[in-house]
Amino acid sequence: MQLKERLKVIYDMIPPCNILSDIGTDHALLPAYALINGKCKKAIASDVKKGPLKSAENTVRQFNLEEKMDLRLGDGLEPISEEEADTIVIAGMGGQLISEILQKSINKAKKANSIIIQPMTRQKVLRVYLWQHGFEILDEALAKEEDKLYQVLKVRYTGMVRKDWKPVNEIVGEKLAEKKDPLLPEWIEREIKKQEKIVAGIKAAKNPDAQLLKSVQNLLKDLKDLLDTL
Structure with a gap:
C-alpha cells in the first residue's frame, strides 16, 4: 500500500x-x-x-x-x-x-x-x-x-x-523557516507572485488605497527578505 x-x-x-x-x-x-x-x-x-x-x-x-x-x-x-x-x-x-x-x-x-x-x-x-x-x-x-x-x-x-505576530508569519510558518523545509523557497516564490499581482491591482485602481498598498508592499519585502535567508 x-x-x-x-x-x-x-x-x-x-x-x-x-x-x-x-x-x-x-x-x-x-x-x-x-x-x-x-x-x-x-x-x-x-x-x-x-x-x-x-x-x-x-x-x-x-x-x-x-x-x-x-x-x-x-x-x-x-x-x-x-x-x-x-x-x-x-x-x-x-x-x-x-x-x-x-x-x-x-x-x-x-x-x-x-x-x-x-x-x-x-x-x-x-x-x-x-x-x-x-x-x-x-x-x-x-x-x-x-x-x-x-x-x-x-x-x-x-x-x-x-x-503578536507579523503578517508574513500568517503565510510562512515559523517552523517551516526554522527547519528550512526544502519546498519553502518554492512556496515563498509563489506567494511573492500573488502579492505582486495584488500590488499591481491596487496601483491600477482609480483611487488606490495607500494604507493597503503600504501593508502589502511591507509583506512583499518580508517575503523577499525571508527567501534570501534560505
Whole structure:
C-alpha cells in the first residue's frame, strides 16, 4: 500500500498513538496505512457523507482491519467522544472549515495529544484562529503533489494565546523557516507572485488605497527578505 505525497507527509507527522481519528476520511487510506505500519493501535474514520464511508468500507475489508478500525458517520468531531482519540487528523478541507470544526467541539480538541491539520485554502485564517484560541503549532511541513503545494501542521492545545505576530508569519510558518523545509523557497516564490499581482491591482485602481498598498508592499519585502535567508 502506497500513499500519495500529501497523505504521506501527513502520516509522517502522526506520532505513535493508541487511537487515531481521521476526520473527513479519504477512503480511510491514511488510518489504514497507520494501522498496517503499527503507528496506531486502533483508528476511527469518520465523514459527514455516506459516499466516502462506503469507500472506506472497501479499504477496511481489503486490508482485514475490521477489528481495528471503526467507521462513523457524522460532522466534524461529533462522531468521537472526549479523550477517545489521542491523535486527530483533519485534512483536505478549507482553513475556515477546520477552524469551525475545532471551535464547535473545542473541548474534544483540547483533550487530544496532537492534531494534524492540512488546510486546502485559507491557511492564514486557520493560523490566526490557532494563535488566538490557545493552540501551539508544534511542527510544520510542506507537501507537493501534482504541482500543488500543501501545508501540514501539528498542533496541540496549551491555552497560551498569542497576541503578536507579523503578517508574513500568517503565510510562512515559523517552523517551516526554522527547519528550512526544502519546498519553502518554492512556496515563498509563489506567494511573492500573488502579492505582486495584488500590488499591481491596487496601483491600477482609480483611487488606490495607500494604507493597503503600504501593508502589502511591507509583506512583499518580508517575503523577499525571508527567501534570501534560505
